[in-house]
Amino acid sequence: MHVVIAGGHGKIGRRLGRLLVGRGDVVTALIRNPDHREELLADGLSPLVLDLERATAAELTPHLAGADAVVFAAGAGPGSGAARKYTVDRDAAVLLADAAVAAGVRRYLMISTRGAGSPPPPGADEIWSAYVDAKTAADEHLIGTDLDWTVLRPASLTDAPGTGTVRLTAGRSVGDITRDDVAALLVALLDTPASAGLVLEAAEGPDPVAEAVGRAAAERTGAVRG
Ligand SMILES: NC(=O)c1ccc[n+]([C@@H]2O[C@H](COP(=O)([O-])OP(=O)(O)OC[C@H]3O[C@@H](n4cnc5c(N)ncnc54)[C@H](OP(=O)(O)O)[C@@H]3O)[C@@H](O)[C@H]2O)c1
Numbered sequence: 001m002h003v004v005i006a007g008g009h010g011k012i013g014r015r016l017g018r019l020l021v022g023r024g025d026v027v028t029a030l031i032r033n034p035d036h037r038e039e040l041l042a043d044g045l046s047p048l049v050l051d052l053e054r055a056t057a058a059e060l061t062p063h064l065a066g067a068d069a070v071v072f073a074a075g076a077g078p079g080s081g082a083a084r085k086y087t088v089d090r091d092a093a094v095l096l097a098d099a100a101v102a103a104g105v106r107r108y109l110m111i112s113t114r115g116a117g118s119p120p121p122p123g124a125d126e127i128w129s130a131y132v133d134a135k136t137a138a139d140e141h142l143i144g145t146d147l148d149w150t151v152l153r154p155a156s157l158t159d160a161p162g163t164g165t166v167r168l169t170a171g172r173s174v175g176d177i178t179r180d181d182v183a184a185l186l187v188a189l190l191d192t193p194a195s196a197g198l199v200l201e202a203a204e205g206p207d208p209v210a211e212a213v214g215r216a217a218a219e220r221t222g223a224v225r226g
Contacts, residue, residue: 001190002026002067004105006052006096007074008045009036011159012111015183016073017045020190028063030074052092053084060099069107069190070100072138082130089131093138097145105147107196109189111182112139112153114173114201139199148196150189154182155203167205168212175203188213 003020007013008029017027021044029040032051040047048063052074064070072093076084093110100108115121116135120128142149155177162180167173185202188210189195194217207215 001069002028003190004028004030004064004067004070005045006030006070006072006092008040008047009033010073010075012157012179012182012186013071013073014040014043015179016071016186018043019183019187021045028067030063052095053087055095057095057098057102060095061102064099064103064105067103067105069109070096070105071109071111071186071190072096073111073186075111076131080127082127085127085130085134090134090137094141097142097147097149100147101145107190107193108142108145108147108149109186110139110142110149110151111186112151112199114153114155114203116151116153117199143199148193150195150197151199152182152185152189153199153201155201157182163204165204165206165208166212167203167207168200168216169203170199171201173201173203175205177203181209184209185213192217194218 005013008017009031017029020027027045029045029047030050031047034049037047074092076088113135115132116139120132139151155173155175158176158178160178162178166181192213195213
């Protein structure tokens with residue numbers, strides 16, 4: 001499989017890239033900082049320097065051609081202001097979707113967030129509100145395409161070692177989740193085409209990752225399509 005990861009040097013992006021390369025997949029990592037190239041090459045990925053806040057869909061499209069899937073793992077990050085929630089978490093994700101359509105790449109995995117899909121809670125600060133609003137808009141854009149999308153909404157992320165077990169729900173999740181487990185979930189989603197059309201909240205839980213994804217795809221009771 002050839003997978004393009006937007007945000008390939010991010011904390012989840014790197015974990016995902018290593019997992020995929022480790023089992024023989026070909027991975028292109030979209031990055032904006034050329035200093036990150038060497039580390040990604042050492043991991044066995046192909047880095048491609050492209051600032052997703054500056055690129056156009058026409059510039060991005062040729063780099064996606066021939067890929068089997070794209071993963072949106074970029075983000076403005078916790079230190080950013082509200083404006084970059086819109087230019088990265090919304091607009092860069094939309095750009096990736098539009099370029100995937102133009103390039104003929106069917107599969108798109110979105111790393112969204114807990115809370116997306118609903119208005120920010122009353123009293124939420126400006127930056128959190130912008131983040132949830134931006135993620136919601138990106139999810140809605142993707143859901144409105146005819147791509148084979150899956151939207152994964154992780155709980156609060158931690159860098160603790162992965163447990164290999166999770167809980168996937170259609171409704172709001174409870175607890176945290178490790179970035180290791182999110183990366184493992186993304187691999188399982190790539191391996192489960194029937195998970196297309198699902199919006200899944202993910203948190204720590206008792207279910208082995210592949211089993212949780214397989215069950216969600218089979219049941220589709222919490223499925224949200226369009
Ligand atoms: N933190 C949480 O608890 C939480 C919970 C749920 C979901 N999420 C979401 O999970 C996703 C991944 O999280 P993470 O912890 O892996 O994030 P991360 O480590 O901050 O990685 C984000 C990546 O996006 C890249 N990026 C930012 N702007 C870019 C641009 N203009 N062009 C290209 N790349 C750009 C960053 O590159 P640089 O290194 O160059 O900045 C970085 O490598 C994010 O979408 C985040 O919103 C987070």
